[in-house]
Amino acid sequence: MSTHTDHETPHGPPVRRLSEWPDERLRELAAQYGTPLYVVDRDRIAANYRRFDAAFPDARVMYAAKANTGRAVLETVLAAGGEIECAARGELRRAVAAGADPNELRYTAVNPPAADLDYAAELAADHPGLTITAGARDTFDRLAERGFDGRVAIRVNPGIGTGHHEKVATGKDAKFGVPSEELVAVANEIAAGFDLVGLHAHVGSGVLHDDLDDHCRAVSRVADLAREVETAVGELSFVDFGGGFGVPYRPETQPLALDHVADRLREAVGDLGPRVELEPGRYVAADAGTILTRVNTVKESPAATVVGVDASLATFVRPAMFDAYHPIRNVSAPDRASRPVSVGGPCCTSADVFCTDRPVAEPERGDLLAVGNTGAYGVELASRFHSQPLPGEVALRDGEAQLTREPESLDDVTAREQSR
Numbered sequence: 235m236s237t238h239t240d241h242e243t244p245h246g247p248p249v250r251r252l253s254e255w256p257d258e259r260l261r262e263l264a265a266q267y268g269t270p271l272y273v274v275d276r277d278r279i280a281a282n283y284r285r286f287d288a289a290f291p292d293a294r295v296m297y298a299a300k301a302n303t304g305r306a307v308l309e310t311v312l313a314a315g316g317e318i319e320c321a322a323r324g325e326l327r328r329a330v331a332a333g334a335d336p337n338e339l340r341y342t343a344v345n346p347p348a349a350d351l352d353y354a355a356e357l358a359a360d361h362p363g364l365t366i367t368a369g370a371r372d373t374f375d376r377l378a379e380r381g382f383d384g385r386v387a388i389r390v391n392p393g394i395g396t397g398h399h400e401k402v403a404t405g406k407d408a409k410f411g412v413p414s415e416e417l418v419a420v421a422n423e424i425a426a427g428f429d430l431v432g433l434h435a436h437v438g439s440g441v442l443h444d445d446l447d448d449h450c451r452a453v454s455r456v457a458d459l460a461r462e463v464e465t466a467v468g469e470l471s472f473v474d475f476g477g478g479f480g481v482p483y484r485p486e487t488q489p490l491a492l493d494h495v496a497d498r499l500r501e502a503v504g505d506l507g508p509r510v511e512l513e514p515g516r517y518v519a520a521d522a523g524t525i526l527t528r529v530n531t532v533k534e535s536p537a538a539t540v541v542g543v544d545a546s547l548a549t550f551v552r553p554a555m556f557d558a559y560h561p562i563r564n565v566s567a568p569d570r571a572s573r574p575v576s577v578g579g580p581c582c583t584s585a586d587v588f589c590t591d592r593p594v595a596e597p598e599r600g601d602l603l604a605v606g607n608t609g610a611y612g613v614e615l616a617s618r619f620h621s622q623p624l625p626g627e628v629a630l631r632d633g634e635a636q637l638t639r640e641p642e643s644l645d646d647v648t649a650r651e652q653s654r
């Protein structure tokens with residue numbers, strides 16, 4: 235058994251905190267490329283992927299592209315020997331553009347639009363190794379209509395989720411996967427028309443140590459279901475337990491000890507013929523990214539000190555959408571005395587705040603702030619709300635910066651509009 239601890243792995247530390255980014259380099263990047271700016275560290279992406287992959291030596295680890303589908307990220311994962319899970323035609327397209335072999339890609343279809351199925355079926359016609367995962371009879375019917383009879387996996391809804399998921403409305407969870415009660419019947423039908431190779435369930439999100447018991451219960455249930463399918467229908471080549479591996483967003487939260495997680499999962503899976511597959515997204519990308527943003531306004535009001543910055547919920551929506559905590563650092567003056575401030579952007583909604591009453595090294599107009607852990611579900615969720623151009627992105631490798639996404643201009647914002 236491995237003796238790696240929380241603090242030491244051959245693939246870098248298990249978490250990279252915002253304060254560990256080099257302030258001076260970040261200031262240079264902001265000066266050169268402007269703000270708001272996404273920064274992604276390819277070395278950290280590679281280290282995260284490799285650390286995860288090494289912790290699960292018997293499993294096939296696919297990166298869930300929707301966390302960050304940036305070209306630099308996908309190329310880095312592929313170069314580290316990783317494979318890619320896509321959940322939309324645009325992700326498939328970008329994975330192929332980044333050099334992925336379509337035969338190795340996984341496409342997970344959730345209420346897939348026709349154009350997505352067209353794209354996946356066409357790709358599979360030339361690349362029969364492509365595997366399509368679906369969680370509704372309808373989706374399989376629609377694949378058959380397109381002449382697809384290739385490799386498929388069934389997404390099952392095990393009826394139990396992880397942690398907070400149990401509390402959300404069941405109707406919300408029912409969106410994902412075939413109900414477990416119908417699984418064997420569906421598997422029999424599907425095996426008649428397709429090459430049924432796997433079972434899939436993505437049962438958690440943001441799973442940290444406290445959620446591990448629940449997560450393992452769900453994993454155990456899925457493994458049981460896989461054994462039922464094998465008995466009733468025949469052998470599978472894999473069981474895919476999805477992603478959901480959490481990262482510590484708050485400074486006091488400890489990172490996952492992957493070796494411990496791996497032991498717990500192995501125990502929960504039990505004796506299983508098919509290969510185990512995992513699809514981490516957030517774990518690979520989150521702490522490899524930061525957003526740089528410039529302070530434009532400091533306003534003292536009786537209720538709060540309000541710090542206005544040029545990033546907004548259009549740049550990065552997780553705080554507004556999920557009440558997510560993201561660390562904020564004054565990169566211009568990290569040693570200044572800190573004071574409680576609210577940091578927000580230029581959007582006309584009270585949801586446009588990155589923090590409220592949080593101690594930050596006193597920000598002054600013109601200072602550069604960094605918002606940490608923005609590598610996952612950051613740039614992918616950026617919007618043009620308030621007609622803001624989408625931000626640029628630079629990728630770092632060995633400290634060298636490359637502009638990987640040009641910041642949009644106002645011309646880009648208006649380019650596709652027609653006048654009568």
Ligand SMILES: *Cc1c(COP(=O)(O)O)cnc(C)c1O
Pocket residue numbers: 298300301319321342436438439440476477478479513514515516517
């Ligand atoms: C989103 C998603 C993942 C990745 O989830 P994380 O929480 O980012 O690890 C994996 N598999 C599927 C099918 C997903 O939809």
